[in-house]
Amino acid sequence: MLQKLGQLFGVAVAAGVLVAALVAPLLGGIGITARNVATGFLNMPSELETPPPPERSIIYDVEGGVIAEVYDQNRELVELDEIAPIMQEAIIAIEDSRFYEHGGLDVMGTFRAALRTIAGRTQGGSSITQQYVKNVLIESATSQAEQEEARETTLGRKVRELRYAVALEQQMTKDEILEGYLNIAYFGDGAYGAESAAQHFFSVSASELTLGQAATLAGLVRYPELYNPRLNPDQAQDRRDVVLDRMVDTGVITREEAEEAKTEELGLDITMPSNGCVPSKQPFFCDYVIQEIEKNEMFGETETERARWLRTAGLEIHTTLDPDMQAAGQKAVDKWVPRENKSRKVAAEVFLEPGTGAIRVMAQSRNYGPDESKIGETSINFTANADRGGSTGFQAGSTFKAITLAAALDEGLPYSTSFTTGSTITVTGQKSCDGAPLSDWTVSNSSESGSAATHNMVSGTKGSVNTYFARLQKRVGLCDVIRMAENLGVTRADGQSYDNPHTQGNNSFTLGSEEVSPLNVAGAYATFASRGVYCKPQAITRIVDHQSGRTIEIEPECERRLSKDVADGVNYLLQQTFRGGTASGLSIGRPVAGKTGTTDNSASAWFAGYTPNLAGAVFVGDPRGPNQYPLRNVTLGGRYYSVVYGATIPGPIWRDTMVEAVKKLDEKSFAKAPSKFGSTSEPAPPQRNDDADANPAAHQGGVPDVVGLGRGEAVAEIQAAGYQANVSDLRLPSDQPEGTVAVVEPGAGSRLPEGSVVNVFLSRGPSGGGGGGGGFPGGDWGLPGFDSEWGMF
Known part of the structure; x- marks a missing residue:
């Protein structure tokens, strides 16, 4: 001492x-x-704190692959023995050849630098310890004033640095100081520290640097931009040769070694930095992870503090994203809805692991960028809620019917709960959650939502019958259905409550008229898959903070929200959609359950489905405004669609993703339908009578010719003939006057069993195409076929 x-x-x-x-x-x-x-x-004050300098943070996928790097300064801290000895010798030779001999003060060098400073000309000559002190003061500055003080070209600054340097030599070993300097020094072109500089300029680690490469880098620290080898190769080469000569003078290398190194080209192999989410292959998930850190108070008191921690602390951020599943998801959305489609439609999907909430897939058919006016580019994550970089949401259509089923089963209603409904009904007497009466609600079956008849939960779900679910919601209670949605994590994407004045009077809640995110819908369906255990969607599992030495483990946030019986009951019902229901043709060769969703006027289309160990939700629509730009008469991926339903595009996206994703998962089966909910049989179909005397219309006149008639008159004639009339929301271009019947299907004269459904399409007047007639329009308008598989619903 x-x-x-x-x-x-x-x-x-x-x-x-x-x-x-x-x-x-x-x-x-x-x-x-x-x-x-x-x-x-x-x-003078001499105690200098030497915190680690700002370092880049890295986001990893579940297999350890790099998703993105995030930083204020491109720096990777390494230990001294991870830096090639020749690099250490080069920096000492050119910056402070007596580094291991002096006590922090190189008298002649400092004297020379100080004289030039007094004369108004900055001059090097400070020892490596003094330079390290200067960099520490700059990096640790927390205000503009401190930054300016650390950079000022005054004698006072030189003296302060010298006092700190003298004290630092008593606190740290020479090797520790050299390690700190080589990690904090700026080498130009955005590269901080020897490791990042080696990777940037030569695509090697600092431990692999050659003599010529080391001399090049060592020459940069004096004037990083002047000697930048990428921008100024001639100056950089001259400076390299100066370093080599200096290394000869100090005895580090021989003259022959120096001359041989001088004959070499710079040999640059530039690796440009990839800061942030724009260059990432998973940019929207990257953005979601950043939002999770910046918006979560567990990572700091203020958002500014959290953002700085993320970009300077050198974090290892381990996430849930599965690279193989993500690749399958991105391929599927790009295939069905190409990123730069002229109609500006977007597909977005997210897949979760039931029982943990781990986000395995988060993809959308957009390039990541700030220019929203550019086709195919956005910075909005359409899978997420607004508070996590997402949109304000989209109406989810009939995917909400699963929520109504859960509410009904939770209240003990059996599968046999039946209603006889027409193609259009009026629901009266519904009340909001505060008890206020709501206005009457008229609801119709759309062309994709099944026929008018007597339905129970099984047939109503299989056919996605709007009128059935309107009646079921009334039976359960609108507020109970709303509370079930919240219980399953399905909140509005804009953060508003379902009870606010804007949404409280929403009669059509069961038909998915609220704006939600695919992430929340996937979370609800994952709850069914996990037999009633809801898990908050999770993107981050672990954060390693090397600077503080702490590791933050983030456990899944899960709790039971449904009984096993209720979840199993919903699972049974949603399996039926793949068995002759609206999801026919979307099976993947193992047990699956799910639900299509199409909103009014095909504003947007959805599909949500799951296996027992993976759940996903897919949205397709127009971010400019689905109602203003519906999914009608669009060409996507080289295919023309007159109208898009949940099973037209979202379903195949889900299927294509799921087929690949489940390859690495064990095949599991759903539990059997709980006996407590009674029989799983569908209601008996309308009685068929081939006796001409019993039903003359079935054999004699068949379907009446109602083309050109008004809606009411046409419906009356069809019903008088012994059939049910289903008037579609879809209006066709036709020579018939607007609002009159353009087409019926099956066509006039078709002989059907009593009670069969006749689909009626009204005219929207001439629109540049043919129409009219009593036959099914087929390919002229690209309408879906009303076959037994309902594959387009």
Whole structure:
């Protein structure tokens, strides 16, 4: 200890002599002495905190692949033994050849630099320790004033740096100081520290640097931009040769080695930095992870503090994204809804692991970028809620019917709960959650939602019958269905409550008229898959903070929200959609359950489906406004669609993703339908009677010719003939007057069993195409076929 104090005082006296010599001409010989200056020098603040410099954070997928790097400064901290010895020798030779000999003060170098500073010209010459001190002061500055003070070209700054350097030499070993310097120094072109510089300029690690590469990098720290080898290769090569000569002078290398190295080209192999989410292959998931950190108070008191931590702390951020599943999802959305489609439609999907909430897939058919006016580009994550970089949501259509089923089963209603409904009904007497009566609600079966008849939960779900679910919601209670949605994590994407004045009077809740995100819909369906256990969607599993030495483990947030019986009951019903229902043709060769969704006027289309160990939701629509730009008469992926339903595009996206995703998962089966909900049989179909006397219309006149008639008159004639009339929301271009019947299907004269459904399409007037007639329009308008598989619903 006494020896160190003696060394410190000796250095202080030397510093005093130097400072006295420098300031004496300025002070006019007022009697200041070197010892007085030395005493004052020793009394200056000397304790310098040396926190790790800002370092880049890295986001990893579940298999350890890099998703993105995020940083304020492109720096990767390494230990000294991870930096090639020749790099260490090169930096010492050119910056401070007596580094291992002095005590933090290179008297001649400092004297020369100080004289030039007084003359108004900055000059190098500071020891490596002093340069390290300067960089630490700059990097640790927390205000603009501190930044300016650390960078000012004054004698006072030189003296402060020198005092800190002298003290630092007593606290740290030479190797520790050299390691700190090589990690904090700026090498230009956005590369901070030797490791990042080696990777950037030569695509090698710092441990692999050759003599020529090391000399090139060592020459950069004095004037990083002037000697930038990418921009100024001639100046960089000249500077490299200066370093090589200096290494000869210090005895590090021979003259022959230097001359041989001078004959080499710079040999650059530039790796441009990839900061942030734009260059990432999974940009929207990257953005979601960043939002999760910046918006979560567990990572810091303020958003500014959290953002700085993310970009400077050198974090290892381990996430849930599965690269193989993600690749399958991205391929599927790009196939069915290409990113730069002229109709500006978008597909977005998210897949979760039931029982943990782990996000395995988050993809959408857009390039990541800030220019929303550019076709195919957006910075909005359409899978997420608004508070996590998402949109304000989209109406989810009939995917909400699963929520109504859960509410009904939760209240003990059996599968046999039946209603006889027409193609159009009026529901009265519904109340909002505050008890206020709601206005009457008229609801119709759309062309994709099944026929008018007597339905129970099984047939109503299989056919996605709007009128059945309207009646079921009334039976359960609108508010109970709303509360079930919240219970399953399906909240509005804009963060508003379902009880606010804007949404409270929503009669059509069961038909998915609320704006939600695919992430929340997937979370609800994952709850069914996990037999009633809801898990909050999770993107991050672990964060390693190397600077603080702590590791943050993030466990799944799960709790039971449904009984097993209720979840199993819903699972049974949603399996039926693949068995002759609206999801026919979307099976993947293992047990699946799910639900299509199409909103009014085909504003948007959805599909949500799952296996017992993977759940996903897909949305397709127009972010400019689905109602203003519906999914009608669009061409996507080289295919023309007159109208898009849930099973037309969203279903195949889900299927194509799921087929690939489940390859790495064990095949599991759903539990059997709980006996407590009774029989799983569908209602008996309308009685068929082939006796001409019993039903003359079935054999004699068949379907009446109602083309050109008004809606009411046409319906009356069809019903009088012994059939049910289903008037579609879809209006066709036709020579018939607007609002009259353009087409019926099956066509006029078709002989059907009593009670069969006749689909009626009204005219929207001439629109540049043919129409009319009593036959099914087929390919002229691209309408779906009303076959037994309902494959387009």
